[in-house]
Amino acid sequence: MRELLPPLCGVAVLAALFVQEAPAQTYPSHPIQVIVPATPGGPADTAIRIIEPELSSVLGTPLVLVNRPGASGIVGMSSVATAAPNGYTIGAGVNSIFTIVHISGSTVPFTIDDFLPIGNYASDVSILAVHPDAPWRNFEELIDYARNNPGKLSYASAGVGTVSSLSMQSIISASRLEITAVPFAGGAQATMAVIGHHVDLGMLPYSTAAQMLREGKLRPLLTTAPARLAPLPDTPTLSEKGFPTKGFNLVLGLYAPQHSPQDSINVLIAALRQTMNAPSVAAKLESVGLFAHYEDPKTARARLDEELRDIVTLDRQLKQ
Numbered sequence: 001m002r003e004l005l006p007p008l009c010g011v012a013v014l015a016a017l018f019v020q021e022a023p024a025q026t027y028p029s030h031p032i033q034v035i036v037p038a039t040p041g042g043p044a045d046t047a048i049r050i051i052e053p054e055l056s057s058v059l060g061t062p063l064v065l066v067n068r069p070g071a072s073g074i075v076g077m078s079s080v081a082t083a084a085p086n087g088y089t090i091g092a093g094v095n096s097i098f099t100i101v102h103i104s105g106s107t108v109p110f111t112i113d114d115f116l117p118i119g120n121y122a123s124d125v126s127i128l129a130v131h132p133d134a135p136w137r138n139f140e141e142l143i144d145y146a147r148n149n150p151g152k153l154s155y156a157s158a159g160v161g162t163v164s165s166l167s168m169q170s171i172i173s174a175s176r177l178e179i180t181a182v183p184f185a186g187g188a189q190a191t192m193a194v195i196g197h198h199v200d201l202g203m204l205p206y207s208t209a210a211q212m213l214r215e216g217k218l219r220p221l222l223t224t225a226p227a228r229l230a231p232l233p234d235t236p237t238l239s240e241k242g243f244p245t246k247g248f249n250l251v252l253g254l255y256a257p258q259h260s261p262q263d264s265i266n267v268l269i270a271a272l273r274q275t276m277n278a279p280s281v282a283a284k285l286e287s288v289g290l291f292a293h294y295e296d297p298k299t300a301r302a303r304l305d306e307e308l309r310d311i312v313t314l315d316r317q318l319k320q
Contacts, residue, residue: 027087027264031062034254035083035091037076039069041188042158043124043207043290047252048092050284051121051275058271065092069185072161073097074108077255081114085257087264090118095251096163099308103315104161112304113258116265119272120253120295120303122285125229126164127209128171128222130201131194139221139241142201143175150178156190156202159183164190164203166311167224167238167248173318174243194218205250210289224248246310251293253300269297 034052038044048065056063068076073094080091098112128139136142146153157165160183172179182198184190187205194202195217204218206229212218213232220235224245228237239245254272256265273294275281282292295303 027261027267028059028061030088031064032059032087033064033066033089035076035080035089036065036067037069037073037080037091037093037097038067039186039188040067041208042186043122043205043250044073044092044094044252046207046288047122047124047285047290050288050290051281054278054281055271055275058274059267071106072101072104072159074101074106074161077115078109080255081110081257083257085259085261087256087260087268089257090268091115091255093253093255095253095304095307096161096166098304099311100163100166101161102308103311104165106161112301112308115255116258116260117297117300117304118254118256118265118268119276119297120251120293120300121272121276122252123291123293124250124252124289125206125223125225125291126167126203126248126250127206127213127218127220127224127232127235128168128201128203129194129209129213129218129220131197132216132219134200134219136221137219139236142221143177146177146179147175151180153200154180154182156182156184156193156199156204158187158190158205159185163224163248163250164205166314168203169318170243170248170314171238191218205289207289244310244314246307246314251295251300251303253295 036045036048052063068079077091077093077097083089101108130136136145155168157168184193187208190202191204191208191212193199209218213220220232222238223229223235224238276292276294285292
């Protein structure tokens with residue numbers, strides 16, 4: 001007589017056959033967590049929130065944005081570097097986290113090699129601005145006052161190891177000034193410090209300060225933009241005054257942990273490219289003072305490598 005399989009054994013065999021024959025889940029099959037290594041209201045936070053609806057739509061799954069600020073972006077990007085490399089945790093980082101922080105004296109537990117760039121999607125510039133009640137009408141008047149009154153002025157930046165901090169350090173060093181640095185947790189806080197007369201001047205993200213500039217609550221003296229900005233045609237650029245500007249502007253991009261599945265990364269790359277081809281996304285970015293700036297992974301990585309070399313060289317010059 002033929003032996004029959006015990007009921008439970010038969011169920012197990014059928015289940016095993018089902019698992020073997022079931023198709024692999026298509027990525028993404030559930031929401032993707034995006035770590036934003038910055039405070040709400042700053043350019044990194046603002047930019048990802050602008051592109052998120054379109055990017056979520058293209059991917060067919062929600063993006064869950066999680067703000068994790070601290071140490072000029074190190075805290076948030078550290079959590080991305082150590083996340084499970086499965087395509088479901090990525091970071092909305094900025095170039096300074098991989099370049100300027102390495103000369104800031106901070107302990108950085110990662111390098112760009114711990115990440116896979118997905119692509120860059122936006123950029124921001126900095127504005128050297130003062131309160132409209134300040135006595136300086138232009139950059140030269142500010143420099144003259146600072147030179148004749150060493151140690152009397154203070155400036156706000158978005159934090160140690162940020163593009164705004166390095167831009168201001170370059171000006172101070174080249175002009176042989178003594179101006180006290182007051183780093184804040186982000187661009188929004190630095191902007192409010194200038195408006196509230198808590199500091200004398202600030203090197204501020206344009207995206208954060210744009211509305212205040214339009215309302216006349218800030219007076220711009222200089223920008224780090226490669227050319228004069230259309231909304232500020234009378235405001236000169238840093239390069240016009242003879243200062244280097246490489247690495248002084250913010251470039252925002254998406255990054256995945258190293259060893260993430262290449263198939264998943266390819267989906268994210270294609271989705272970001274498609275998102276940035278949408279005219280509505282570029283228009284929304286520009287409406288808040290950001291600039292649509294798509295770069296593929298290879299170009300994004302090359303930019304970081306070049307900027308790190310340039311900034312290390314500049315750091316040596318500033319310390320001479």
